Amino acid sequence: MKDKKQIIKVIxxxxxxxxxxxxxxxxxxxxxxxxxxxxxxxxxxxxYGYVEKENVLTIISKFNTEIMDSGLDYPASDDYLTIxxxxxxxxxxxxxxxxxxxxxxxxxxxKDIVAMIGIYYPKNSQNKDLALKYVKNLVKVNNDKLSxxxxxxxxxxxxxSKNSENVQSxxxxxxxxxxxxEYYNYQVIRIYK
Numbered sequence: 154m155k156d157k158k159q160i161i162k163v164i165x166x167x168x169x170x171x172x173x174x175x176x177x178x179x180x181x182x183x184x185x186x187x188x189x190x191x192x193x194x195x196x197x198x199x200x201y202g203y204v205e206k207e208n209v210l211t212i213i214s215k216f217n218t219e220i221m222d223s224g225l226d227y228p229a230s231d232d233y234l235t236i237x238x239x240x241x242x243x244x245x246x247x248x249x250x251x252x253x254x255x256x257x258x259x260x261x262x263x264k265d266i267v268a269m270i271g272i273y274y275p276k277n278s279q280n281k282d283l284a285l286k287y288v289k290n291l292v293k294v295n296n297d298k299l300s301x302x303x304x305x306x307x308x309x310x311x312x313x314s315k316n317s318e319n320v321q322s323x324x325x326x327x328x329x330x331x332x333x334x335e336y337y338n339y340q341v342i343r344i345y346k
Contacts, residue, residue: 154298203346204296204325209241209253209262212270213296216251219290236260239285249274251291270295271340276332288339295341297327311339 159191167226179309207215217228227317229251233244240256243251250273274284285308292304299322310320319327319342331338 197344198346200323201321201327201344202323202325203344206266206345207343209255209265209267212253212267213241213243213251213262215294216270216291219294220287221264223286223290225286225290241265245272245287246283247280248278249280249287251287267343269340269342271338273336273338275336276334284337291341292326293337294342296322296324298324308339 213229220228227246229243229245235242235244239255241253241255241262243253245251252271252273253265253267254269256268257265259265270291272284274280274289278284278293288308289301289304292300292307303322303324307320307322307328311328314320316331317329317331319329321327325344325346327342329340329342
């Protein structure tokens, strides 16, 4: 009987020691992994930059202000808003649309944080020049620190990119041109800290 108690005490002691060693080992590993992740995030921020989070309502308001300031007459309006597949779609002019994809869709434009926003129009559109003006306004709205030359350069690089790759601004946004046989889809991707 005494031997069984002694064995149980030894087993309990071993379990406690293993638990303590495991706890400190896991914490050490997680801290090391967390530090590595923080360093990678900092390198990404230094390389690509970041922008502050914006909700759908704010980004569309800024877009509309930029549209009107640049002399275009057709802002994004709730009168021409459709919500499909957890995305906001605004009819701008004729066959040109602005779409907003939130990080997490709630249906509340004040709560939904913009992950991507873009301009979508058909390849055979008679309004290609107008669509490109919308694209440039959209890039400007997503980072007003970009100069007109930087914006034009981003658009040109996106148009020339192979495999529809994201073109980085280095200032918190990327621009991509995705196309199908029928449509152009310019996408401004926002990079958050």
